[in-house]
Amino acid sequence: MNDPTTIRRLYGRRQGHKLRLGQAALVEELLPRISVPETGPLDATNLFGDDRPLEVEIGFGAGEHLAGQAAARPGSGFIGCEPFLNGVVGALNHVRDGDLENVRLHMGDALDVIERLPDASLTRVYLLHPDPWRKARHAKRRMVNHGPLDLIAAKLKPGAEFRLGTDDPTYCRWAMMVMNARSDFEWLAEHPRDFLTRPDDWPETRYERKARRQGHEVWYFRYLRR
Numbered sequence: 513m514n515d516p517t518t519i520r521r522l523y524g525r526r527q528g529h530k531l532r533l534g535q536a537a538l539v540e541e542l543l544p545r546i547s548v549p550e551t552g553p554l555d556a557t558n559l560f561g562d563d564r565p566l567e568v569e570i571g572f573g574a575g576e577h578l579a580g581q582a583a584a585r586p587g588s589g590f591i592g593c594e595p596f597l598n599g600v601v602g603a604l605n606h607v608r609d610g611d612l613e614n615v616r617l618h619m620g621d622a623l624d625v626i627e628r629l630p631d632a633s634l635t636r637v638y639l640l641h642p643d644p645w646r647k648a649r650h651a652k653r654r655m656v657n658h659g660p661l662d663l664i665a666a667k668l669k670p671g672a673e674f675r676l677g678t679d680d681p682t683y684c685r686w687a688m689m690v691m692n693a694r695s696d697f698e699w700l701a702e703h704p705r706d707f708l709t710r711p712d713d714w715p716e717t718r719y720e721r722k723a724r725r726q727g728h729e730v731w732y733f734r735y736l737r738r
């Protein structure tokens with residue numbers, strides 16, 4: 513197995529604009545109640561109190577996709593990981609407004625959480641519009657690399673799903689090259705429309721809407737864990 517720690521350094525800003533009073537209150541009061549424990553093994557029971565299906569979103573942005581999936585499947589547990597505070601605040605708003613009790617958040621590196629989960633414990637992993645790191649010398653920073661994918665594959669149940677969305681042509685080509693080199697994932701696409709059309713159970717994000725307004729194509733990849 514390749515070492516997923518090769519991309520463990522988080523690049524970019526952890527916080528954008530200054531938080532308003534209400535946002536700061538959410539961080540101080542709600543976040544501690546739904547945060548993933550910082551250390552120790554993780555499973556559905558110690559996160560949600562029972563044995564339920566688990567899904568992970570890597571880099572949830574403002575949290576609208578995470579919240580949409582959690583609302584659609586209240587019997588599943590959702591773990592959202594996002595290193596940027598302003599994104600976490602967005603997710604906290606969705607959790608509060610939707611009264612979502614099946615969401616846990618981690619402000620930091622998703623791989624730190626995923627590696628602490630049991631093998632074959634996840635039913636879905638989402639990676640939507642990751643930073644493309646367009647320059648060739650930055651390719652090793654991309655989440656779609658064999659190290660992180662080895663870890664994701666180990667934690668997905670057989671028949672579980674890995675979803676990837678991007679509007680960046682470079683990342684699209686890179687992802688197809690890397691994923692097509694793997695024997696542990698099956699691409700669930702038979703026709704171009706299968707990855708050019710957003711599935712009905714794939715809530716749209718504000719980033720995706722922005723990309724379309726700018727005239728970008730968006731690609732939707734679904735892979736089955738063999």
